[in-house]
Amino acid sequence: MSAFFFFLTNSWKFKKGTNTLKKSPHSIEKLRQNYQEKDIPIIPIQELIEHCKNNSTFEFEDDFVKRGLKLLHLWGTCVYFDEPMELSNYVVLKPEFLTKEIMGKLFKPDLCHNFKDGILNHSKLEFFWPDYMEKVEMLMTLMEKFEICFKLKENEKKLFKDQRSLIVNYLPEDKPNDLSTYWSTTIPRGEIEIERIFSFNQVPSEMVSRLLVRFHDRIVDNVIWRRGVLLKHFYNKNENENENILCLLEVKMSENLFEIRIRGKERNKCLEMMKYIYEEVKIVSGNYGGVKWKECVRSPHFSKGLINLNDIHQDCKLELTNRKLICPITHFPIYGEDLLFKTGLLDTLDNQNNIGDYWKYSYESQNQKSKKSETETIFENSQKLNEKEYGKVECLLKLFGFDPSKIDKVVGIEKKSWKRSFDDWNEKLFGQHKDTPNLFKKEDWIEKSESELRKSFIQYLGDYISKFRQIGWNHGNNVHFYLFLSNLLETLLL
Numbered sequence: 001m002s003a004f005f006f007f008l009t010n011s012w013k014f015k016k017g018t019n020t021l022k023k024s025p026h027s028i029e030k031l032r033q034n035y036q037e038k039d040i041p042i043i044p045i046q047e048l049i050e051h052c053k054n055n056s057t058f059e060f061e062d063d064f065v066k067r068g069l070k071l072l073h074l075w076g077t078c079v080y081f082d083e084p085m086e087l088s089n090y091v092v093l094k095p096e097f098l099t100k101e102i103m104g105k106l107f108k109p110d111l112c113h114n115f116k117d118g119i120l121n122h123s124k125l126e127f128f129w130p131d132y133m134e135k136v137e138m139l140m141t142l143m144e145k146f147e148i149c150f151k152l153k154e155n156e157k158k159l160f161k162d163q164r165s166l167i168v169n170y171l172p173e174d175k176p177n178d179l180s181t182y183w184s185t186t187i188p189r190g191e192i193e194i195e196r197i198f199s200f201n202q203v204p205s206e207m208v209s210r211l212l213v214r215f216h217d218r219i220v221d222n223v224i225w226r227r228g229v230l231l232k233h234f235y236n237k238n239e240n241e242n243e244n245i246l247c248l249l250e251v252k253m254s255e256n257l258f259e260i261r262i263r264g265k266e267r268n269k270c271l272e273m274m275k276y277i278y279e280e281v282k283i284v285s286g287n288y289g290g291v292k293w294k295e296c297v298r299s300p301h302f303s304k305g306l307i308n309l310n311d312i313h314q315d316c317k318l319e320l321t322n323r324k325l326i327c328p329i330t331h332f333p334i335y336g337e338d339l340l341f342k343t344g345l346l347d348t349l350d351n352q353n354n355i356g357d358y359w360k361y362s363y364e365s366q367n368q369k370s371k372k373s374e375t376e377t378i379f380e381n382s383q384k385l386n387e388k389e390y391g392k393v394e395c396l397l398k399l400f401g402f403d404p405s406k407i408d409k410v411v412g413i414e415k416k417s418w419k420r421s422f423d424d425w426n427e428k429l430f431g432q433h434k435d436t437p438n439l440f441k442k443e444d445w446i447e448k449s450e451s452e453l454r455k456s457f458i459q460y461l462g463d464y465i466s467k468f469r470q471i472g473w474n475h476g477n478n479v480h481f482y483l484f485l486s487n488l489l490e491t492l493l494l
Contacts, residue, residue, distance in 0.1 A: 042138075044089055044090055044091075045069070045088070045091050046089070066080075070082065077095075078094075078095065079092035079095050079142075080092070081142075084141065084145075087142060090135075090138055098142065102129065102132075103148070107169065111127060111128060115170040118171035119152070119164050120164065120166075122164065123162070125140070137160050144213075147210035147213040148169075148209070148213065149165045149168065149213065150165060151166075152165065152166060169209055171226040173227065174225060175228065176224075176225060179230065183230060183248050191264060192263070192265070192267060193262065193263045194261070194262050194271070195343065196295055196296070196297065197258065197296045198257065198281060198294070198295060199295075199296045199306055201292045203251065203258075203291075204291065207284055207287075208251050208253075211284045214283075214284065215231055218232050219231060220232050220246065227251040227253060228248070228251060230247070232246055233269060244264070246262070247262045247273050257306075258281065270344055294308055295308075295310075297309060299327040299329065299330075299334065300339070301327040301329070301330045301332040301462075302329035302446075303443060304329060307325070307327075309345075312325065315336045316336040321469060326462065326466060329455070329458075331458070331459040331463050332462040332465060333462070375411060375414075377409070377410075377411055377412075378410040378411065379393075379410035380409045445458075
């Protein structure tokens with residue numbers, strides 16, 4: 001105690017009119033040596049203040065001492081928190097006491113059997129800290145402050161010894177079996193889902209634990225596991241639970257990813273929840289030097305292809321014919337607005353052009369009332385009989401590498417029976433996609449033999465399809481290149 005008094009009276013010189021404190025290394029070292037005198041280096045702050053007042057002519061004010069302790073805490077000389085109230089009354093003189101005696105024993109391997117699914121009954125704390133039971137409540141509050149654990153809500157009104165806390169590091173690795181009860185595989189009717197991915201250069205395991213602890217007020221019915229959690233937006237019991245916003249957060253450690261999906265009936269409420277998650281991740285990751293991350297969206301063409309959200313915003317500012325956004329795996333073109341809609345950010349765009357039928361081109365006759373097929377000569381004997389339609393054909397031929405000067409005749413045929421058949425087939429295919437989505441967009445091809453060769457073929461096709469962006473085709477996520485084989489070749493080149 002005398003050493004700490006010596007430190008406060010001689011190690012600091014408080015300059016009047018400023019908040020500047022000067023540090024004396026010699027006094028700090030002497031203080032550290034005197035730490036060894038106490039078996040339990042935790043003292044009430046009032047005991048420290050009274051000791052200083054009784055042994056010095058210097059006038060110690062409570063506010064001055066607390067500011068000094070907070071600065072010492074930042075330097076790692078002691079541990080002091082001015083909030084919550086339970087912690088503001090104590091000072092830990094030796095930080096290593098917490099790491100070795102308190103945290104070290106809490107995670108001692110031969111005591112892990114006292115946890116069940118990460119939950120520890122407070123009545124069992126005597127097995128971890130038998131010598132410090134008189135300060136056990138304060139120690140558990142310290143563990144909460146260090147974002148190691150949190151008390152379960154259903155036990156808050158009970159006596160401390162009857163309460164339970166959840167230690168995130170002891171949670172099971174597997175998802176809870178009842179997760180599907182709260183989060184169905186399909187989006188419920190009347191709700192929307194927005195998704196975002198945070199891609200890190202590295203994900204420290206401790207960072208995940210601390211983040212999950214920070215979310216504890218919003219956890220849905222203790223649906224939490226080692227690498228994920230189900231959260232709700234409202235935690236006020238007066239709120240209508242049917243109107244609540246749910247968030248499923250999963251951490252993919254091997255890929256350094258945070259996957260965030262949010263469901264609800266109102267887009268603005270979903271965005272509020274996403275903003276809350278973003279801010280919490282920003283705060284926690286800021287404690288780890290070297291950890292960097294960015295917001296991404298999954299490619300609609302291949303789920304492992306991640307696209308930087310900033311790149312999407314930049315691409316959406318361009319005219320459709322000038323856009324370059326593609327899937328990083330398949331090279332298929334991507335319509336950025338669709339991805340922004342998926343993230344819930346579509347309304348933030350300044351210009352939302354209706355893409356309409358930007359990929360559609362097929363010859364249509366003037367007589368649309370007739371149900372019969374119609375034929376029209378578009379180009380013959382070096383004469384452009386229909387300049388508009390010929391301009392489209394000429395542009396396409398150049399993209400395919402043909403020489404338009406060698407064309408003798410172009411005839412446009414509108415085969416209406418083909419169009420009706422295609423519309424029927426398209427409606428049927430859409431129904432199948434809705435009923436059995438797992439049958440579509442298979443990605444197992446990349447895991448089969450000669451995956452790099454397969455990937456190069458897909459990318460070659462993707463690059464080829466993207467060429468047609470400059471004429472207003474295939475800008476989007478639903479690349480209808482097959483239209484060239486059906487509708488487009490209705491224009492015959494003779």
